[in-house]
Amino acid sequence: ETGAGIVHTYLDETGDIDKAIPIIENAKTRRVSVCNALDCLIINNKRLGDLIHITEPLAKKEVVIYADKKAFETLDGHYPAKLLNEAQAEHFGTEFLSMKMAIKTVDTLEEALQHIAQNSSKHSEAIISEDELNIETFLNRVDAAAVYVNTSTAFTDGAQFGLGAEIGISTQKLHARGPMGLQELTSYKWIVKGNGQIRQS
Template structure:
């Protein structure tokens, strides 16, 4: 693996010298190749799917379809159309002694990515890293190994055709040893980004000797306020929960003001069409009993809150007002995305200011937390930490900067 890391480091230095036009040419070529090679990718993906139980919450994340591959290609084209994040002058000044200072955006160098059953990440990470002049070293999960290898094979073919070093993107073996190698690759990996469940992220954060940005785990809440519009709420809750249950922006817990319990059945009824199981506290259970399918209605337990279900399951918690709702969000949320449904301006402002999350929504579903939806082209992950980037990470978030100082013979006296 040291040889892989050394080659990636060397490739990163060369990538930083490519013109933006050349990077865009490669990305557009690769987008065409993805669309023209769907059968090859889907065949590899089918081998991965055969090894996974359909009931596994990761099955949907693992699955590629013609529609999803077309969306990946479209995102890659979107990335190619974005302005280059490199060479931007972030700050410029001249000191009293005549020294000219500029702070200019540059690539990190080599970005390491550890992810689970998400083969789309292979293409997304490459497109963003390549556009921003970074080499990338990928370590996917064993569940998606066939899909990832097929994807990297296509990328390498395009790079060869354009005379660019294949080590610009490397795929490590899907082993624990490879994970340990990346997390200890001091001097080679400039930044490591884990993308997966809480266990993976915690392990990487607690183990890595290289810099890490935490992403991914999403325990997402939506608060239906005393002043919430029930028709908006019904649409928002259903979309946030059922659009794709396996993704990190999916709704996990509906918090409802006690004064609106009479509307709870109306808000939740569309969920029954997708067979969503609801784990309700005692007051919410009473409000739903007889109105929501009995076989889908359960009493909430100690583990119902703070759980990322990644399934057709959702908790419901009754609160006595916005302060209690915010307290629930800040205790059980993961810092990913939170939402309030309300028509009251004071409640909107209070929730926006006090809900501790990277993305805070008013009257819109958390399903919009996505790099492509935010106009970033794609995303390398969604940062849930506060130091450095926060929320969906695109091109700007995977660049750093250097100070460029120009003098004319000045020397320092003190």
């Protein structure tokens, strides 16, 4: 598959809320019709108390949210009712390409990784965390073309990666044709570590 993006950002129990709020807003709303836009926020249940603050900038931009049971109960009465919906299974495997997103709650990093593995298109995935073990586990386990730490998935772009004009994004690992040597059997996994950076318009 080329270019399709079902993109997740996981906020773990240690993630810095001052980084998380602008990162999530930027990843979702900078350009909603592109393949690196956030489709699903995964949030550790220990951080549900922060969800109202995280979604405040999204409400101002009228982002429609499809929330699982715990997230819905947390946001109900705090997020505009016309923009808040209970998530169905299909919302977690959707590339929205619009001002819509899903929210999934989890108890552990392992649960977040399993959710990503089941629903990702292997395009761009991110973690917001201050825990080095969680970060390294996420980087090593997530199967995606670009994996981010504490920064917005909006940076997945050929020009941003110093490759010049982008002609497309491949989420496949093998695309060679004809005789192949070692170089044709290797693949890239871009790892981007940040400290709260967002991509400007």
